[in-house]
Amino acid sequence: MAGHSKWANIQHRKGRQDEKRGKIWTRVIREIMVAARQGGGDLTANPRLRLAVDKAKAANMPADTIKRNIDKATGNLEGVHYEEIRYEGYGIGGAAILVDTMTDNKVRTVAAVRHAFSKQGGNMGAEGAVAFQFKHCGQILLAPGADEAKVMDIALEAGADDVITDDEGGIEVLTSPTDFEAVKNAIEAAGFQPEIAEVTMRAENTVALTGDDAAKMQKLLDMIEEIDDVQNVFHNAEINP
Template sequence: MAGHSKWANIQHRKGRQDEKRGKIWTRVIREITVAARQGGPDISANPRLRLAIDKAKAANMPADRIKYNVDKASGNLEGLTYEEIRYEGYGIGGAAIMIDTMTDNRVRTVAEIRHAFSKYGGSMGTDGSVAFQFKHCGQLVFAPGASEDKIMEIALDHGAEDVVTDEDGAIEVLTPPAEFEKVKQALEAAGLVPELAEVIMRPENTIELAGEDAERMQKLLDVFEDLDDTQAVYHNASLPA
């Protein structure tokens, strides 16, 4: 499985996210807007907002910009209303794809998603057509060489569901979404800082793609990532790093 290791894929994903750093602020602002509007501005009572603010800080967004967007979403300032919509479909080789969007124009967004599927070799599915192949969970990933015993002890004591050591040595901590923040804080308090920490839709199984199929799949995923309304793209393809 050379070239398809979990750690290499995670690093690849993180690298591509870093390349799109300019778009991250836009996505985080949308997430802050929706989280604050739905759950209020108090981060102690709104875990979704707390997670969005953590993402904003990780993306080096200034504190005053974060506060401005929380205030704006809480009704202290006027702003747009975003709608959350998930689209599902199939990529190259039947790989499952889900695209989470936040949009102020549903007609525009669905047209862009449908066009991308059609133009780059995929096919758009109906609601629920691939969602069953993913699990909603918190994921914290540690680099090969991290202390498996220490991570496992702390994570399981604070509500994690599972700790998985992949063949390449990377360690994944999986949590229920509601326990993600508690587990993350406990690990970081013990000096165990994950390379990647987010609440995701994690594929239950993966489909390996190589060569031209992998290139076509990556192109399709890149197109979805580059759409203005995209918040996150999930898929079950294992691609060479």
């Protein structure tokens, strides 16, 4: 299946995330704790925890740090209780934004998120305001140059829902959240190295922003990202500075 060119925008997003590596450990630790608390500390029986531990290892987190936080979450050590809360809103040009947080103080968190939206020209919305514009799915992205036919055969055989090639040759593999691990493992076993592989909230449609609007939207996203309690920010803007 063909798709519009997303590669530059995807690389832009990845680059912005890479610039914020200082927050990676904090976010991964919270994800580990919530996943372990909800599904238990057994990696073989808890897919969400496996993904969180994979992220921790990719960020070079020591094994003892990973284990200590799993133990905290499962009651073996005293720890902080984090609550997951999602906020929704609108950015520049009506772009949709989802903000996933993990917090031990939701009054503090909602105030910080609301302040970021209002300061940078966005608007907080009610629950359900924009979530319908996103799909919860697994997303695996391969750089231009990968063998499209081979990737498609491997991905679909492993249970992928769709394989999309954009105008620049980048390949996007979409899966259900439950099939994500199996598809990712099959693609990697075949020798392909994804640029991005994650369970995400994927925008069904996008809003193109350029010039001043693109800059304003990036400021809004950056301010939200800087909030300590924010885990992930999803949006449907195609930012072209």
